[in-house]
Amino acid sequence: MKSEDLRKVVFRKYEDGDGVCNIFRDINGSLGLNTIKRWCKIIRHTGSIQLSTSPGAPRLARASKIIEKVKHKFDGKEMVTTRRLATDYGISKSSAHRI
Incomplete structure (x- = not known):
């Protein structure tokens, strides 16, 4: 699954009232628990999962x-x-x- 599809699944499950651990079990290890926690926190604050930048260090060497x-x-x-x-x-x- 692509990240965008996973975001949609997590968003839908969170809106349905599933907890972080239930979402983690349902996704079956496609995402890490900390990522799901972070995304749920973003949903609580903004109402959607809009990632402004990709996580991690910028890839300068292979630019x-x-x-x-x-x-x-x-x-x-x-x-x-x-x-x-x-x-x-x-x-x-x-x-x-x-x-």
Whole structure:
């Protein structure tokens, strides 16, 4: 199930009067208990589940701007190391290596 579908299910069950634990059991582990608690709290305060931003840290290393900059760096004839790319663009060595 997609997140939007899960939000609809949680919203419907919460509106029907189900508690957080009952919703968690009915969804059968598709969502974490803390996520359901957070969504129910949002429903109580706003009346709907409208997530303004996705949770977690922003994904900067694999952003298209960084990827284009790194690829452009390879256009020259000089040798470029992943360590140098990582320090120049503020990303980890493993992300620079993947790019």
